[in-house]
Amino acid sequence: MDDMNGKTAVITGGASGMGKAMAQRLGAAGMKIVLGDIEEPALDATTAELEAAGVEALGVLTDVSNLASMRALADTAKAKFGPVDVVALNAGVGGGTGRLETLTTNDWQWTFGVNLQGVVHGIQVFLPDLKAADSGHVVMTASVAGHLAYPSMGPYNATKYATVALAETLRAELDHDGSNVGVTCLCPGLVLTGIFQSERNRPEQLLDTTIASEPIDDEQAARRAVMADIILSQGKSAEMVADLVHDAIRDNTFWVFTDGDFDQAIAERHAAIRDRRAANTPESLLNIYDE
Numbered sequence: 394m395d396d397m398n399g400k401t402a403v404i405t406g407g408a409s410g411m412g413k414a415m416a417q418r419l420g421a422a423g424m425k426i427v428l429g430d431i432e433e434p435a436l437d438a439t440t441a442e443l444e445a446a447g448v449e450a451l452g453v454l455t456d457v458s459n460l461a462s463m464r465a466l467a468d469t470a471k472a473k474f475g476p477v478d479v480v481a482l483n484a485g486v487g488g489g490t491g492r493l494e495t496l497t498t499n500d501w502q503w504t505f506g507v508n509l510q511g512v513v514h515g516i517q518v519f520l521p522d523l524k525a526a527d528s529g530h531v532v533m534t535a536s537v538a539g540h541l542a543y544p545s546m547g548p549y550n551a552t553k554y555a556t557v558a559l560a561e562t563l564r565a566e567l568d569h570d571g572s573n574v575g576v577t578c579l580c581p582g583l584v585l586t587g588i589f590q591s592e593r594n595r596p597e598q599l600l601d602t603t604i605a606s607e608p609i610d611d612e613q614a615a616r617r618a619v620m621a622d623i624i625l626s627q628g629k630s631a632e633m634v635a636d637l638v639h640d641a642i643r644d645n646t647f648w649v650f651t652d653g654d655f656d657q658a659i660a661e662r663h664a665a666i667r668d669r670r671a672a673n674t675p676e677s678l679l680n681i682y683d684e
């Protein structure tokens with residue numbers, strides 16, 4: 394995309410974390426920003442921050458897991474700013490964690506609803522206009538967990554592998570059609586955001602009723618504290634990721650990884666597939682729930 398100035402970007406999960414940083418970065422490039430997010434106080438605060446920085450911004454309370462809500466986001470964005478040029482399908486939750494057999498239907502439904510259906514709904518409501526205009530760009534936020542399967546994060550891994558597949562499918566379809574719409578598959582490693590507090594946005598009807606009331610013991614608490622320190626010291630900044638996303642939209646770059654920390658493990662997985670053997674499970678900082 395040669396010039397972002399005056400164009401419009403819709404960012405789901407734009408109230409905090411990486412989505413907020415993308416909003417600030419694209420806003421600084423002159424884009425009008427529409428935030429779709431389920432957390433109303435953060436949504437209001439981020440919209441106000443953008444406006445105070447001179448960005449034309451609109452916050453729309455949105456549940457990406459609900460198709461009607463996503464349609465309302467697209468309609469409201471168009472009514473306010475006209476055609477949408479960039480769509481960042483970024484809203485996500487850490488989701489239900491634990492060994493596969495212990496996860497509840499609610500765990501699966503919540504994680505799949507936000508992380509996977511949210512992306513599918515975004516494609517359904519935004520892609521037809523982008524294709525008709527034969528311009529614009531779609532960013533899908535996947536994860537390194539779309540390339541490596543971490544123990545105790547089954548629902549999250551499944552949604553992120555699926556998001557990678559959706560991004561690759563979209564890229565292939567657009568290429569086949571000779572379309573000028575761009576696609577980026579964002580695969581962050583560890584980034585300092587609110588993702589580890591995702592339960593804050595879990596709908597009441599999808600609460601995990603089987604384990605939530607069990608207090609964690611001292612050893613588990615200590616282990617989580619150590620992991621929190623590691624995450625704090627090693628996680629990348631959301632602003633750095635937003636810079637990469639800005640450049641990827643400008644240059645129409647498909648793959649965006651935020652670091653090389655997982656390259657070896659991903660290469661080993663690819664080699665294992667080539668050799669028809671199981672890959673070794675990589676040691677993982679993200680495996681904080683494996684207790």
Ligand SMILES: NC(=O)c1ccc[n+]([C@@H]2O[C@H](COP(=O)([O-])OP(=O)(O)OC[C@H]3O[C@@H](n4cnc5c(N)ncnc54)[C@H](O)[C@@H]3O)[C@@H](O)[C@H]2O)c1
Pocket residue numbers: 405406407408409410411412429430431432435455456457458483484485486487507534535536537580581582583584585586587588589590591594
């Ligand atoms: N932080 C990391 O280390 C990391 C690594 C890889 C991928 N990711 C992905 O990055 C994306 C952004 O997450 P983040 O790390 O900035 O976390 P975050 O919690 O700071 O931001 C996520 C945003 O999504 C919103 N959200 C949650 N459920 C929603 C729903 N149903 N509808 C609309 N909005 C909803 C939240 O309110 C929040 O503003 C997610 O897709 C996440 O899976 C994060």
